[in-house]
Amino acid sequence: MAEYDVVVIGAGNGGLTGALTLAKAGRKVLLLERHNVPGGCATSFVRGRFEFEVALHQLSGMGSDERPGPLRSVLGELGVLDKLEFVEMENLYRVVWPDTLDIILHAERAAIIETLQQRFPKEKEAIPGFFELVYGFSMEMIQGVFFRDPAISKEKYPLFFKYALTPTQKILDGFFEDPLLKALLGIYWSYLGVPPSRMPFGDFAIMFFAYIEFKPYHLKGGSQSLSNALLDEFLMNGGEARFNCGAQKIDISNGRVKGVTTEHGDTVLTRYVLSNASILETYLNLMDPEEAPHNALEAYRSSTIGPSAFTIYMGFDCEPGDLGIQETTNFITTTTDMDKTFSLWKTLEQQDVALFTCYDVADPEFSPKGASQAAFVSLQYAEPWYLVPPHQYYDTKYRYADGMLKLAERVFPGIRDHIEEMEVATPMTHLRYLGHPGGAIYGFDQFAKDSAYFMTSTSPVQGLYFAGAWAGSGGFQPTLTSGRSSARAILKSMAKG
Amino acid sequence: MSLKDVLKDIEGYQEIGEEIAVLKKYGTDHSSQRGQVRKIIDLLHPGKLKLHVSEIIRETGSTKTFRMVSPDGYLPPFQAGQYINLVVETGGIVTSRDYSISSAPSQTAFYDITVRQIGEGFVSDYLLNDVKVGDEFQSSSPAGNFYYNPLIHGNDLVFLAGGSGITPFMSMIRETLSRGLDRRIHLIYGSLTPDDVIFGQELENLSRNHPNFNRTLVISNPPEGYTGRRGFITADLMKETLGEDISGKTYFICGPEAMYTFCEKELYRLGISRKKIRTEMYGPPKDVSEQPGWPASVGRDAIVTVSIKNGKSVQVRTTEPLMNSLERNGIVIPSLCRSGECSLCRTKLLKGRVFQPEGVRLRASDRKFGYIHPCMAYPLSDLEIQLSNAEFSGSQD
Ligand SMILES: Cc1cc2nc3c(=O)[nH]c(=O)nc-3n(C[C@H](O)[C@H](O)[C@H](O)COP(=O)(O)OP(=O)(O)OC[C@H]3O[C@@H](n4cnc5c(N)ncnc54)[C@H](O)[C@@H]3O)c2cc1C
Numbered sequence: 066m067a068e069y070d071v072v073v074i075g076a077g078n079g080g081l082t083g084a085l086t087l088a089k090a091g092r093k094v095l096l097l098e099r100h101n102v103p104g105g106c107a108t109s110f111v112r113g114r115f116e117f118e119v120a121l122h123q124l125s126g127m128g129s130d131e132r133p134g135p136l137r138s139v140l141g142e143l144g145v146l147d148k149l150e151f152v153e154m155e156n157l158y159r160v161v162w163p164d165t166l167d168i169i170l171h172a173e174r175a176a177i178i179e180t181l182q183q184r185f186p187k188e189k190e191a192i193p194g195f196f197e198l199v200y201g202f203s204m205e206m207i208q209g210v211f212f213r214d215p216a217i218s219k220e221k222y223p224l225f226f227k228y229a230l231t232p233t234q235k236i237l238d239g240f241f242e243d244p245l246l247k248a249l250l251g252i253y254w255s256y257l258g259v260p261p262s263r264m265p266f267g268d269f270a271i272m273f274f275a276y277i278e279f280k281p282y283h284l285k286g287g288s289q290s291l292s293n294a295l296l297d298e299f300l301m302n303g304g305e306a307r308f309n310c311g312a313q314k315i316d317i318s319n320g321r322v323k324g325v326t327t328e329h330g331d332t333v334l335t336r337y338v339l340s341n342a343s344i345l346e347t348y349l350n351l352m353d354p355e356e357a358p359h360n361a362l363e364a365y366r367s368s369t370i371g372p373s374a375f376t377i378y379m380g381f382d383c384e385p386g387d388l389g390i391q392e393t394t395n396f397i398t399t400t401t402d403m404d405k406t407f408s409l410w411k412t413l414e415q416q417d418v419a420l421f422t423c424y425d426v427a428d429p430e431f432s433p434k435g436a437s438q439a440a441f442v443s444l445q446y447a448e449p450w451y452l453v454p455p456h457q458y459y460d461t462k463y464r465y466a467d468g469m470l471k472l473a474e475r476v477f478p479g480i481r482d483h484i485e486e487m488e489v490a491t492p493m494t495h496l497r498y499l500g501h502p503g504g505a506i507y508g509f510d511q512f513a514k515d516s517a518y519f520m521t522s523t524s525p526v527q528g529l530y531f532a533g534a535w536a537g538s539g540g541f542q543p544t545l546t547s548g549r550s551s552a553r554a555i556l557k558s559m560a561k562g
Numbered sequence: 563m564s565l566k567d568v569l570k571d572i573e574g575y576q577e578i579g580e581e582i583a584v585l586k587k588y589g590t591d592h593s594s595q596r597g598q599v600r601k602i603i604d605l606l607h608p609g610k611l612k613l614h615v616s617e618i619i620r621e622t623g624s625t626k627t628f629r630m631v632s633p634d635g636y637l638p639p640f641q642a643g644q645y646i647n648l649v650v651e652t653g654g655i656v657t658s659r660d661y662s663i664s665s666a667p668s669q670t671a672f673y674d675i676t677v678r679q680i681g682e683g684f685v686s687d688y689l690l691n692d693v694k695v696g697d698e699f700q701s702s703s704p705a706g707n708f709y710y711n712p713l714i715h716g717n718d719l720v721f722l723a724g725g726s727g728i729t730p731f732m733s734m735i736r737e738t739l740s741r742g743l744d745r746r747i748h749l750i751y752g753s754l755t756p757d758d759v760i761f762g763q764e765l766e767n768l769s770r771n772h773p774n775f776n777r778t779l780v781i782s783n784p785p786e787g788y789t790g791r792r793g794f795i796t797a798d799l800m801k802e803t804l805g806e807d808i809s810g811k812t813y814f815i816c817g818p819e820a821m822y823t824f825c826e827k828e829l830y831r832l833g834i835s836r837k838k839i840r841t842e843m844y845g846p847p848k849d850v851s852e853q854p855g856w857p858a859s860v861g862r863d864a865i866v867t868v869s870i871k872n873g874k875s876v877q878v879r880t881t882e883p884l885m886n887s888l889e890r891n892g893i894v895i896p897s898l899c900r901s902g903e904c905s906l907c908r909t910k911l912l913k914g915r916v917f918q919p920e921g922v923r924l925r926a927s928d929r930k931f932g933y934i935h936p937c938m939a940y941p942l943s944d945l946e947i948q949l950s951n952a953e954f955s956g957s958q959d
């Protein structure tokens with residue numbers, strides 16, 4: 066029977082960086098992926114002459130060559146930077162509410178302040194203060210927590226200890242009056258899937274700070290090129306990968322990983338498994354119920370399955386300019402009530418906030434010459450889709466997509482007539498391609514109680530480790546980073562023998 | 563103090579701790595969801611289907627409809643125009659072919675597939691000559707991107723069908739008319755001879771009973787004395803039969819490769835824009851060496867060697883899709899569309915050159931990192947490939 070040092074289950078971001086870190090350290094690694102391409106969310110698919118980006122809208126934490134962000138360092142250490150071409154975006158985002166608001170934030174602190182002060186003169190005084198808090202807090206968090214200052218204390222890092230768990234809405238309310246201003250400043254909440262009233266300020270501040278300081282990025286060839294680059298480097302370092310080959314079962318004896326059996330019935334021996342499958346799938350469906358650690362499962366009683374997404378992928382037969390698309394990242398909204406928006410995610414009712422990303426604005430080569438593409442996405446939970454009878458699934462999906470498209474048309478009238486290719490992905494689509502409960506794209510809900518301050522993804526099963534959104538938080542930067550951290554933990558455990 | 567302990571000093575920490583304690587008692591019992599993900603996926607997209615032939619209907623001299631039912635009574639939904647990938651084992655070889663479902667999606671009890679014997683067809687011969695009621699098959703769940711999208715395709719549709727290419731249209735027509743959907747359909751259906759027209763009677767009845775459905779038959783090889791339309795589906799024929807607003811309609815083409823290349827050109831001649839044209843790739847071309855871009859230097863039926871990393875080496879013909887050649891040698895790569903579109907067969911090419919006709923839909927980064935779609939890749943030289951489903955190293959070499 067074949068034997069490996071580590072079997073990695075799942076080639077999503079976390080699985081790929083984990084597998085690569087282990088292979089680079091000279092371990093014999095087998096990577097199993099149920100789909101036919103690497104990447105998980107970080108993939109693309111082809112329709113007609115378009116290659117549609119599945120997930121990546123804005124890559125965080127990259128930074129430039131001169132001022133590298135944390136993600137650039139991770140990718141550099143993994144040896145994939147020279148296989149990739151990055152595209153920096155000048156602007157954070159545009160927020161548009163037809164007939165009410167239309168504003169573009171440049172990815173630069175002073176410029177944002179100026180723009181906001183012009184548009185919201187009544188809030189002129191408060192605006193710089195808010196940014197001081199975001200920055201001051203972020204600096205403390207970086208020094209105290211990320212760099213693990215051994216002398217960390219309330220006195221040394223007052224902003225951090227005061228605000229890390231405060232709801233973002235409370236902070237916004239403290240600074241500002243105008244609900245429009247609060248809504249547009251907090252709009253990145255949809256990247257975390259938690260409304261400002263429940264999103265810890267710590268999560269918001271560090272994300273906002275990072276996107277401004279390190280700029281949002283995209284990749285030539287989309288996120289699939291990153292997944293392919295990571296896989297290529299993994300193979301070059303002697304790793305083995307199997308596609309169309311899900312893990313079926315983790316063999317355990319005496320509380321220790323012994324091997325893995327694939328969906329095709331092959332069994333390999335290993336003492337370590339790094340699972341990029343969801344924690345729930347791993348415990349519930351990849352183990353004999355007798356072997357599954359009851360306590361570990363119980364620990365997730367306080368957690369709920371996070372949102373998935375509903376996306377319309379559109380390939381246009383013309384250039385962005387022809388459709389009035391000037392920005393890459395356009396948040397379209399018709400409300401300032403984000404709690405209501407969040408509650409709509411649990412229904413099949415028309416959404417009132419969604420993100421329209423046109424990749425060709427920042428990267429004119431993204432689509433074929435003379436054409437362009439956009440993804441129009443809103444987060445959504447899977448539950449309402451579970452209630453749709455299978456034989457009404459397609460009708461429901463089109464009806465729902467039609468409503469979404471009408472929302473986009475309020476800002477970009479006439480786009481419908483230029484759609485050459487179109488695909489609609491529902492939470493059920495993500496469920497199918499990722500194999501995660503609820504088709505969740507960020508793992509568990511990320512309320513304050515679910516953060517790393519309270520939860521751990523360490524498993525009581527010896528040799529079992531997790532990487533990816535379910536084991537921390539979702540998004541590219543966190544999941545890519547988590548694979549490397551978990552791999553290091555495995556290497557450490559191996560060194561101990 | 564450890565970091566964890568210090569963090570307890572964060573404002574609000576205590577309250578959240580209490581919230582968690584409550585939720586630990588009354589929160590979600592995830593273990594009740596054991597097996598749920600698989601079940602939910604299986605309702606819409608089961609990986610594999612088991613099918614039984616419940617009835618065989620002779621349609622024409624060369625065509626039969628196979629009515630497929632599921633032993634457990636459940637068949638997943640599909641969009642009219644989609645196909646299934648049917649796995650067959652014949653002559654000791656395991657292979658598969660795609661067949662569009664010709665029954666309507668509203669018919670949930672069975673899938674009809676309608677197969678034409680093409681003469682010298684490996685699988686179609688077997689299906690038409692040997693398959694009996696009660697035979698069992700395995701297939702994919704319904705797949706493919708050839709279907710009507712109500713958001714962008716409008717209400718005015720033209721179906722251009724050639725030969726067995728009528729099958730996805732039959733499903734779309736049956737669905738539209740039986741559900742009373744607000745769509746107008748004009749079918750232009752080309753066949754070799756009047757006897758080759760599949761579903762002729764049903765189409766005639768439907769067009770008589772439904773004002774929103776018209777059909778035009780055209781015969782390319784008519785017998786003497788034939789009075790109907792002759793020839794091919796040309797721009798002139800379309801101008802003549804489709805009436806007003808030719809450029810406002812959406813055109814769907816399905817048929818042999820030669821037909822859709824021809825029809826597409828005719829549509830461009832009429833000034834139809836590409837976004838108004840939908841085509842179904844109907845598998846590999848009949849003769850790949852006639853495809854644009856095929857290198858003249860490579861012999862039509864030259865033999866080359868394909869070596870599989872850590873596996874065996876086999877001799878293959880340059881003009882046969884790599885996937886088919888491998889199947890002949892007992893090596894089965896997962897397949898679905900067999901037209902280069904879906905990437906299920908994605909395989910890494912380590913050495914050598916292949917020809918992939920236009921229409922093969924590789925991702926840009928797949929191309930960059932040396933992946934090919936063997937269902938539509940033809941070897942031009944000796945090759946080395948890496949199979950991602952090969953034996954695990956160490957088990958055998
Ligand atoms: C529409 C959309 C938009 C997004 N936009 C952004 C954005 O702009 N910025 C950002 O940072 N993030 C974004 N995200 C989120 C981000 O893509 C994800 O959080 C991240 O990619 C998750 O990575 P992961 O490591 O958790 O693995 P996943 O991507 O969840 O992949 C898990 C992998 O494991 C495989 N697997 C599961 N079970 C098994 C098994 N039993 N055997 C073998 N393999 C298995 C799956 O097939 C999959 O490939 C978006 C996601 C989506 C879907």
Ligand SMILES: Cc1cc2nc3c(=O)[nH]c(=O)nc-3n(C[C@H](O)[C@H](O)[C@H](O)COP(=O)(O)OP(=O)(O)OC[C@H]3O[C@@H](n4cnc5c(N)ncnc54)[C@H](O)[C@@H]3O)c2cc1C
Binds near residue numbers: 663676680685899901
């Ligand atoms: C999406 C899709 C939907 C389809 N729907 C239908 C349908 O509804 N009904 C239907 O009848 N068909 C349909 N087809 C076609 C079908 O899948 C098969 O291609 C068809 O039945 C012929 O298969 P075969 O095995 O009989 O022929 P094959 O043996 O595969 O031969 C196919 C062609 O290649 C030539 N050929 C045969 N052997 C070789 C060789 N060794 N080297 C080179 N060329 C060779 C043959 O002359 C023939 O022209 C569909 C195809 C696709 C992709």
Ligand code: FES
Binds near residue numbers: 898899907937938
């Ligand atoms: S089987 Fe679909 S691309 Fe080869």
